[in-house]
Amino acid sequence: MVFRQFVHDDLGCASYLVGDERAGVAAVVDPALEIDEYVRIARYLGVRIDHVLETHTHADHVSGHGRLQEATGAVIHVHRAAGAEYDHEPFDDGWELELGDVRVRALHTPGHRPEHTAFALVDASRGPEPWAVLTGDSLFVGDVARPDLAVEAEDGARDLFRSLTDGLLRMAPETEVWPGHLGGSMCGGPGMSMKISSTIGYERAHNPLLAVDDEDEFVRRSLAALGPQPPNVATVVALNRGPLGAHAVTARPLTSRQVERRRAMGALLVDVRADLPFDEAHVPGAVSVTSIRAGFGTRLGWLADMGDGIVLIGRDDADGRAAARLCAAVGIGDIAGYLAGGMTSWREEGRPVARIPRLPVGELAARVAADPALQLLDVREGSEWRTLRIPGAVHRPYHHLREVPEGIDPAAPVAVVCASGQRAGIAASLLARLGVAGVEHVTGGGVGDWERAGHPVERG
Template identity: 65%
Template sequence: MTRMLLRQVIHDDLGCASYLVGDAGAGVAAVVDPRYDVGEYLSLARFLGVRIAHVLETHTHADHVSGHGRLAAATGATIHIHRLAQARFEHVPFDDGWELELGELRVRALHTPGHRPEHTAFTLHDVGRADEPWAVLTGDSLFVGDVARPDLAIEKRDGARGIFRSLHERLLTLPDMTEVWPGHLGGSMCGGPGMDLKVASTIGYERRHNARLQERDEERWVEQAVAGLGPQPPNFEAIVALNNGPLLAGGAELPPLEPHEVERRAGAGALVVDVRTDVQFDDAHIPGAVSIPIQHAGFGTKLAWVLAPDQPLVLVGRDDDDAEHAAALALAVGVRRFDGRLAGGMTTWRADGMPVARIERVAAERLPERRASDPELQVLDVRERSEWEAGRLPGSLHAPYHELRELPEAIDPRRPVAAICASGQRSGVAASLLARLGVREVVHVVRGGVGTLERAGVPLER
């Protein structure tokens, strides 16, 4: 009895989507684009009564570490990736048109270069019912509401031309009813601002309503594609090297550290990252620590932005579980050098009477009043340049939060600085970095940002 199987597994912190596909009736399955934490695939496979016999990669990922090595170690599965990837791990390469039989499910390779030269989508066929595909796993090519970025492997215009042709000559030739299951959802750095949080779509719907598919002139499309590129994912070259090199199977060793040892490690150059909520951090934190809460999406990406290459990392949470969770998210973006965790979390630090620092919080709607009462207050907008150019507070300064490795020249550390973004999340990271860089008085703008003030009637500069 045929039972088509397609389960989507989402890594919410990075906006990555992976898939367990197969034939439950035949008891065989494959995982496509696995994340580093492979436990959910193993649990799903046991629950559904299937054996994971294959691992398929759409491409060599640049934003997260693949779990192909861990899955192969756990299941004995064979790893497959396009020949052009020139992978340096044990695998069986394939070319365009290659097919894999999983019971009555046929997986067919559809080479779609552009995001990377080896990039391949996979069409899914229920051979017991029809030869035409019922779904396509598009990886980093076509997303729901957007398309992939072209600048993570080759010259960006060459990459954009490849994506344009892969879209119009390959993917959009599939039947309208073909389901589209992408490799990323909204929030991922592998696409643009149009990427939707919806988990799936169809070829026909995207052809009609995806704004990125309406321009049919290749050169105009290429110029539009490269003009709107955001910052590249942090340490993406290192992640590519990990994914293309020897198979990784290990986890994170996160030894417990007593407060005085955390203090010593910080003094020796380790980065102390506090993963609690920004409210808890602002109320009391280890002096010099950086705030990156695990409660919001993007922890791993933010961490990769602020952690220097080869810099040791110490994690601080409410408790040990917080730190362990943060370590798993860090591993997903290739961060592997851990000095340890504050044993028992911040409660231990406070119980030992260790020094704490605090950061002032001001609601976005109260910022104009705060500026009026303190002419010395400097306002630093920490959003991306495209956001800054679209509208900013008069008299504010600009530096994206991920560029605060040193204090901007325009900032006077002897005067108070208010960090503002769009929501209060990026400004929280920035406020902690400003304090770490020696600003005497830091203000964290919370509960909104520049857009909040514009809606309240504050005029913006453009």
């Protein structure tokens, strides 16, 4: 049997190559937009990719099913309820696909989306029972899927409860669980693990939401854990449901002069370097969204409509091209280009730079005590704010900083804080772009570190 997992680190998405080496046939499940690795591994193992299976119409990333179909001639399969507009073979609950001795069995598991389907894997050369299940966006390691991306959240949560209790959790406890996402994905909650797999028995025993046997209580807990819904969900769903296409984003190199002109015309300049070099020197008006940590595409999705096109700025050309590919993966297509030569070329030409002071979290209390005019802006999500916060801080999630928040005086200094310093870096750059002069980026930690140091906090 052929079985390989592929992980898109930036999005936390997992896809799979499943097949039979002796029969020389395989299928890709939930392909990412970049398909080269599937083709390479299939060639290495001597199997043809004859089928593409989708657990559902994805809302967080653009599928590579169109590219795979074009490259291999594979048939695309998705549940009938998906309403797919591309050429495909629809299936229903219980459908099976034979790949030599391997059988892939469809288990309809609505909740995350009405069409959502898990795939049980049977290796007939070893036994008749499923040895594993590809759970897609239904059951994760340590968590379950969010239910609000296609239907009313409560309806989705009730469907998910039934799909789990009446479906997946009835499988043998030793059945391996291979999910569609790892920790950090927007499709799950805060309990989602970075672990790549689990078993039905282990999840039944240790996944907190699976211990809830009352449907109403399951719904309550599921909805309480929901984060904000990203703004480009409808765009990504439309791309994945619509006609097949390459969905490529091309980014051309731009000279420093061209970047200046784009900025003057209202483009959003996105610096994809780490926050430290950004704070030390960046193109004035640029926003810091680092691509060297997971979640770049998702975070940029919140900000992509803030300008007339996007210009990417990295350390060099490779940074710009890589960031453009990550943009394509989440359906962000309005890329004007990238700064040729990166920030190095900008500085070599003697062009102006801006800086943002960095404030280590361990020095924040002393800074607050020394300057009564210092304002605190907490840019975490609402659920984090309600759980724990610094007294007197103003709250606004980083992705809602389209204007200076009410309660913040743009003429007075403001320290921006989150949980780790990462979101604070984005927010500090957004405030500077809005003209706030005295912005300081709290680094190396955040509100939790403030509490652990014994400083006062508020809860509830």
